[in-house]
Amino acid sequence: MTDSARLVIATRRSELALWQANHVAALLRELHDGLEVELLPLVTQGDRVLDRPLAQIGGKGLFLKELETALLDGRADLAVHSMKDVPVVETEGLPVDTVLQRANPFDGLLGRTADRLAGLASGARVGTSSLRRQCQLRALRPDLEIADLRGNINTRIGRLDAGDYDAIVLACAGLERLGLQQRVTEVLAAPDWLPAPTQGTIGVQRRADDGSAARLLAPLQHPETAAVTRVERTIARRLEGSCQVPLAVFARFEGDHLAVDALVGSPDGRRVLRCTASGAPSDADRVASEVAGDLLDQGAREIISALSESAAH
């Protein structure tokens, strides 16, 4: 078909984003004989502003806007994202409804002065700007110093190697994609440490009315990943609303049932609410709503409103 002989994929320019877009491009070329796939690398507002916390400058949407504009303009047919950077309220008409099989969902500690979190000296400096990682670090090790650290993966590792931090925390999936998994000195795995909702999952966005793109993407869809993505994003939607909250969620299939661990906490780690639930895959929506409801009943609302007040100042 002539209308589907060429696809343009909008992507951010970071090394990780380009790897992910190239990965999707290669899969599409492999699946569809003769299909031409090109990348359109773009700089987003989120990449430009590195000196202020994400929550203050407008949140995760800043990484998407330029890519979405390219989709709406017709300059691109698809946009490839890390699902965890896609806001839970999706842009009307631009569904991110194709997900690849999830890679390693967990965070990893990259230790310089000790390999393990438990081995870091009191007062050691750990770099992360994520409220979720700060909350879990402080809950486990209130004696550490947490310092801001933004920028792409190589920038963050560069600052660790320069001696600015004793350790940093990054997603294993991103490191694996860049061939840097050997830098992880401790995998921070569930249930002791929980990842961000959908961490490790690549999502593909398209125009809702683009049937040709939908048809080309269909064979990329990984149904189990789609099911846990839906559960994790449903929980995040109920809890996050519009502001950035220290929320961690990990849903997965265990045998024939769906299991979920979730956590909401204060960034200082003093309050940590946890919930575990499971159910039949056909009950996924009920399990998600049970988890969100339980965290709200335990007091998640108080934590969230305290955060939105401090963000407003």
Ligand SMILES: NCc1[nH]cc(CCC(=O)O)c1CC(=O)O
């Ligand atoms: N927020 C940046 C971001 N978005 C996705 C990943 C990793 C890859 C993934 O989760 O799929 C990362 C880097 C990190 O958190 O270490």
